[in-house]
Structures are given as C-alpha cells and as structure tokens.
Amino acid sequence: MSILTTIELLPLVGVLALIFTPKAQSKLIKQLAVAVSLITLAISVVMALRFKSGTTGFQFVESHPWISSFGINYAVGVDGIALVLILLTTILVPIVLVAGWNESEGGRFSVKTFYILILISETMMVGVFAATDVFLFYVIFEAMLIPVYLLIGGYGRGDRAAAALKFLLYSLFGGLLMLAALIGTYIIATNQIGGTFDLTKLATLTIDKPTQNWLFLGFFIAFAIKAPLWPLHTWLPKAAKSATPGTSILLLGVMDKVGTYGMIRFCMTLFPDATKTFTPAIITLSVISVLYGAFLAIGQKDINSLIAFTSISHFGVITLGIFAMTSQGLSGATFYMLNHGFSTAALFMTAGWMVYRRKSSQIEDFGGLQRVTPVLAWSFFIAGLSALALPGLSSFISEFLVLVGTFTRYPVAAILSTFAIILAALYVLIAVQKSLHGEVKPGNESLTDLGLREKIAIAPVIAIIVLLGFYPKPVLDIINPASGVVMQHAGAVDPVAKAGK
C-alpha cells in the first residue's frame, strides 16, 4: 500500500471511529476528527518531502485491478500539480475543522454526521487528485458531490435546500456529459490499444479531429461547471451564500479546483488538438469571467456572495493561465490554484466569524470592527489583500505569472484581465472600508475578538500566504517540471519574444 493510499484511507478510518462514538459525546467527536485530519496532514507532508521534485512523471504510483472486464484499475500517483493540490486539501481540512468548531451544531443532522461527511470528503478530495485512472477519477468526481450536497443542505443557512439542489444538478449534468465523453474515449481505446482507462495510455491514442472536439467538450463543460466559468457559474454564489464557512472553504478552495485540475490533466493531455481548436473561445470566456466576477463583486451586499464572485473572477484567471499554453501561464495557474485555496479559506473563515458574531451577513451591518475586534479585522484585511493580489502576498506571484504567460500569446486578453486587478482593489477595499472602518455601527459594540482557537486556525493560513509571497521557489520547483510535461504533451512551445521587443 503506497503512502498515497494511506492518505486516502486515513480519513475513512476516522469515519469508522466516529461511527462507533456515541452521538452525545460531541466534544470527543470533534477532537477525534481534528486528530485524524492532523495525522493525515503529517503523512502528506512526509510524502511531499519524499517527492523527487526534479523528475517528471507520476510518483508513489500504485495500481490494482478493480473492474477488469472494462480494464478499470484502482490506479493512483502524483506529479507536482497533484501533489500541491493534495497538500492544499490536507492542510485546509484540519484548519476548517478548528475554525468552524461550532458549525456542526444546530444543523438538520447531528454533529457526528457533519464530521463524518467532512472526513469522507477529504478522502475523496485526495483521491480525485491522486487518480491516474480516468474512470476512478470520474467515480470520485461524481460521488464527492453527495457529501457536499448534504453539508450544504444539512448545515447551511437560508435557502439551503434549493442551493444544495442547484449545486448538485449543475454538477451532475456536467458529470453526465463527461460520462458520455469518457465512454467515447474508452471505446476508441478499445479499438486501438485495448480497453483501458489508464491516463498515460489514453494519452497515446490518435483520435480524429471532429471526435476529439466532441470528447473535449464533454470533459470541458463538466470542468467548467465545477471551476465556475462564465456562463456556467450561476450555482456558485447561491451555494456559497447558503453553505457554512467550512463547507464553502472546501467547496471553493479545494473541490472547484478539480475543475481546473481536470482541464490540465484530462482536456489538455488527452485531446491536444481539440485544445488548440477551442483555446480562443475559452480564453474569451475566461476574460469575461475575470471581468464579470469582478464587476459583480463590487455590487454585492452579502459578504459571502462577494467572496463567491471574487472567486469567479479568480477562476477566470486560472483558466486563462491554463489555456494560454505557455509554461509560465500554466505554472502560474497551478500556483494560483494553491494560493486561491488559501486566500479563499482566509476570507471565508474571517467572514464566517464576523457573520457568526454579528448574526448577519450583510456588509452594511458591519462597521467599525477595527476598533471592536482588532485581530479579526486585521485577519480579514490581510485575507482581502491576498485576494486582490498585493505584491508580497502569494497570489500576486501567481497572478503575475499568469498575466505574463498570457501576454506573450494573447496580449489583449492579458491587458483586459489586468483591469481586474484594479477592480479587485476596488471591491476588496470597499468591503474592508465598510465593514472594518468608520463608526462602530449599532449592535457591533460588544462583539468579541478572536479567541485562541480561532487564532490557531487563521495563523497558519496567513503564514503560508506571506511565506509563499516572499519565497515561492519550493512550490514552483515542484510545479514547473510537471507543467513542462503537460505543455510538451499538448504540443505547445513557449513563444520567443521577437527581436527588439
């Protein structure tokens, strides 16, 4: 059993332990869940340290036959891109658990169920990034929706049932398209090299152009729904508004990355020709997403919707970086996936605490928090700065890389997207000003500042944001070889600047 499988299975062991813990022992349940997620984190860090960053190809591979009559294997392995995202998952889960200590209470289901669902999600999130068998990926990709659906519908606020259903329907619809494309790919493989779902083997297929286009679209639409790309994004603000902060962090911070990850891993690797065909259209959609998300974020009154729309804008940047087809763009996009995870986590976490204290998620209800709750206010401020990609914070480097990478090939798209940075400053600073500065609004006078538990939760996230802002090299060293492989496979060569430029 490889270390990867261990990381996947550990949360499930935790689930087993939780099942046998009495329902009433809610404190014990929480401690148990946190302990399990910390052990998982520790082992994933060990894996990261043992990862040989110079080499290309998958590491820690493991493969067992699963459904042999269709050539389906339980096959896992990581390259730099997957490793980074798995680390993001295992780091965020314990943080989410500690930050949202009380989220599980007052839900439709029990406290125990909440932690079981979170741990099941963790297994699936690790599994989805680790899968090198496309069928395995698909199964987890779809099955992962159920725990999130229950988390939103069971523990959320407001119109949670409708939000959960909308989320699920959008995702499942995309999933069905992907299933059709998946079967198509499998049949082509059956005719050419024998039935298999092995990613590396499927990448060697020769598929004629029209078929490739259809298959590409099947996969891409599923991923574009997941990583919300305009115009398939409409489920996201609703879900973010209704979900608990913890669920939102996992959903936007990690699971939506499966969409962008899938674009890199499957769309570009399996269908390089179709990727080239669709690139202009996707670049256009990405730019629209970037600007649309930013514009709408400015007008949001609900703090969670605001974060959701900023995410739409940022996912646009990530997709832009991926389909710019340059190694900087791709590395930047991958790095952004990581950074967006942390910066969204910080935002949702701090916003969640503000909402929890004020019992309102309207931005206008806050005000003067800087004076009443200085630590919370500073945390929110830093999270906001990270979202607007301030130099010195990690998002800046990734956004910069994406824009540089895009500029060499699509200067107009890059320039248009640069406007989003200005817009980002606008929406973040407006929100900061309205909620943190100015007079202390009535009802805010007696709010309490962050407690020790909350400080413990936010500290590592801010530390990572700052650290990677100044010293991104270790992560980029892991990402770069992997994105080089992807670019090479997609047949893209970095454009060389013409003389005199």
Place this chain on the structure above:
Amino acid sequence: MSAPVLNYSLLAPILIILGGALLGVLVEAFISKALRATLQLGIALGSVVLSFAWLWKVHNESSISAAVKSVAMDPAGIYIQGIILILAFIAILLIADQDNFTAQASALPGSEEESVAIAEGKQQTEVFPLTLFAIAGMMLFPIATDLITLFVALEVLSLPLYLMAGLSRRRRLLSQEAALKYFLLGAFSSAIFLFGVAFLYGYSGSLNFNEIAASISASGNNSVFLYIGIIFISVGLLFKVGAVPFHSWTPDVYQGAPTPITGFMAACTKVAAFGATLRLFYVALDSVDGTWKPIITAIAMITMVIGSIAAMTQRDIKRALAYSSIAHAGFLLIGVVALSQAGLASSLFYFLAYGLATLGAFAVITIVRDSSGEVTDLNRWVGLGKKSPLIAAIFSIFLLSFGGIPLTAGFVGKFAIFSAAYQTGNMAIVVVAALASAIALFFYLRIVLMIWFAEPTNDSVTVVIPSFLTRTAIFVTVAATLIFGVIPAPLLDSAKNFAVFLR
C-alpha cells in the same frame, strides 16, 4: 409417433416451481387456516431455493433440444432464470406480509363478507401459488425458442399477474380497476402478439427461431409478411416491458396493485420480458436488423425521455416509480439495439442492478404508513429523514442507484449499457440516454430533497417497524446495490461469460 424426448434435468428448475405451485393449490384447498400461511410461504421460498440450487447444478450444461427444440437452456437463458429466481425470492419475502392483501379476493369491496373475513382472520393465501405460476412462466419466457412456447409462457406469466394486481386489501376498487385494465390491455396485446406470430409463420413456414432466421437469410428480407410479423410481435413484447407508446397501463397498474406485487412485476416481469425480447431479436431476427433497429432505437429514445419527464410530474410515489421503470425500460432497450455480446452482457448486469433497487424501493414503500395503510402521496413523504433516518437513507440509496450515481450498482449498469451502445457506433442513442438520465436525475433528487431537507409537516405518517422478512429484503437489496456498485467485477465477469445465446 413416439413420445418426445425431454431432458428433465435441464427443465427441472421450471418443473420444480410448477410443482410447488400445484402443491400450493392443494394446500390452499385442504389445510386449515392456522397452518396455511406459514406452509404456503415455506413452499414458495422452498421451491425457489430448490429451483435455484438445481439451476446452479446445471449451469455449465446447455442444450437447445431440452424440450424438442422449443426451449434453449443456454448460458444467457440460465443466467436470466437465475436473476428471476433471486428477485422472486426477495419479492416473496415482501409478499409474505399478508397485511397488504385482501382477506378474500372473492368478497365484494366494502361488503359484509369482506369485513367478516378480515375480522375473523380468514386470510386466503392463494397469492403464493399464483406467484409461483407466474415465476414459472417468467422462467420459460426468456428461454423459449419457438413462437408458440413463447406465447404460452407469456400467458402463464401474465394470467396470475392479472389476478394478483387486484388483491390489494386497501383501496380495493383502485386495485380491481388496475387488474381489469391490466387484463384488458394485456389480452389485447396478446392478441396482437399472436397476430404477429401468425404472420411470421406464414412468412417462414416455421415457428422455431432458428428456422425463421434461416428462412430470412435464404429468401431475403423484403417480405411484407416478415415486416408485419416483426412489428406485431414487437408490440406484444414492448407492451410487457412497458415501453412508450405501449406503456399507459403501467402507472395505473403499479399504483393500484398491492405494493409487493408491484415490486414483483416491476422487477421480475421486466427481466423476463426483456430476456425474451433479447432472444427474439438476437437469435431469430438478427439478420434483418436494418429493419427493426431504427424502430426500436426510436422507441428506446422516446421511452427514456417520456418516462423521465412524466415521472417528474407525478404526485404519487408508486406512479412516479412506475414512470421511472418505463424510463429504465428505455435504457434496457439500448441493450437490445446494441445487438452485440457486450449489449447482452450489460443487459444481464442491468437486470440485477435495476431489479434489486426496484424491489428495495417498493419494500420501503410498504412500511411508510399512516392509520389507513400505505402513504403513497409524495407530499406526505416530506421530512421522512427526520422521522426515520435509516429508512430514508436506504430509500435515497435506491433512488441514487436508479439515477446512476457512481458507487451504486445502477451506475455500473448504466455505464456498461452505454458503452455497449457506443461500441456499435450508435452515438445518437447515447446522447439521448445521457440527456434522459439528466432529467431523471432531477426527479430522483427532488424526492431525496423532499425526504431530507423539507420540514416534516404535522402528519400521522410513520415508518412502521418492518417484519423480519421485509427487513431482510430491504437490507439485502441495499447491501447488494452498494456492493455491486463498489465491487462490480465478479458480477460483470460472470455476466460476460454467460452472455451467449445458443442457436
């Protein structure tokens, strides 16, 4: 003229069931009422188990001349019989809960006689022998290789079902109406079927599948007789499987029949009818596939789409599941038009996946009740998750399996059957199937949503504690649905190995 030579060993599985049925009739007539119910249940379960054991014993043998070339005990036939027996066993566990059945079928609804019969506990148990007769017919149906045997099997399985549909204890008028509708439409479709048989006989001069196939390849396929024959026989079969536009009986009958019987019909009848359909098209008519494939493809498409859309508009859970079963008939027709070994193998897997979830779902319906019996109004299922989380979770798993969510058996079945269709290059049907799945998913999820996320109304709906047998049925089906979803390989492999029709 000498007596025909019969291979009794290969025919024994059917004969055992028929023997059990006859024994059941005698028990019904001569044994006192105190012992009757237990004995009948014992005979029914016993003969199913014995029959299955025998089937297991002969599962490696095969012959097309077991009964003068009128049946083919071939791997696929044996596999389908096995599936029917497994599903029937579970169905009998549900039928054993006699509370669902009227005490005296002969007593008029609302009459003095009826209330006396209930008060005195004069429960008649003719449902058990009837079930066994139906099972025998179902087992014969998919192995019949001549048109007369096919017709006889069709009648043997249908006639008991007409009666069984009318046996409900509560809402008896609805139940009797359902029985009458089913009978009239069934008789009509039988007549059409027979009409088709006559034309095929007129065309080929034979009733035997192989000889029909031979005369098709010998004389070309442009005969009007052949086309008429194919069309009319197809109508008869499509009626039984509940494909659009021959589906209109399904919701009424499924709603009116006692719920265990509905489960039995939805699972076993469908498997048997598809078994026969597959054999007819794969063995007798495979060389004229250009003729029937476009028609069946079109029917499969509209069946999937209409079944899924109509399911959404239903307010009664049994009617909704009836439309869902129609949609599944559409998915199964994909396996018929695939006309390949993969198509057959995936159908075999789908049979079991669908049948188990169907029986489980109907089993759950039997235990959601208020003081006047089962509650089938969907609006009153709201908030079931709070009243009984376990049962609600199990029901949700069945719905997810119907919807084809990964890690359930339904997903693997759908995947297999889509792949088979893809392999034959039939892209259009895969696309329509994917869209229909999306629509159907919406419907299934809406029910899941109602069960879990809507506030329960102040209602007398409760989940009664199921009897031991019903509980067994529910747990077996839910466990199988999950196990075949996570570890489908053994079942898929066996289905692949058995996916052979002998000629």
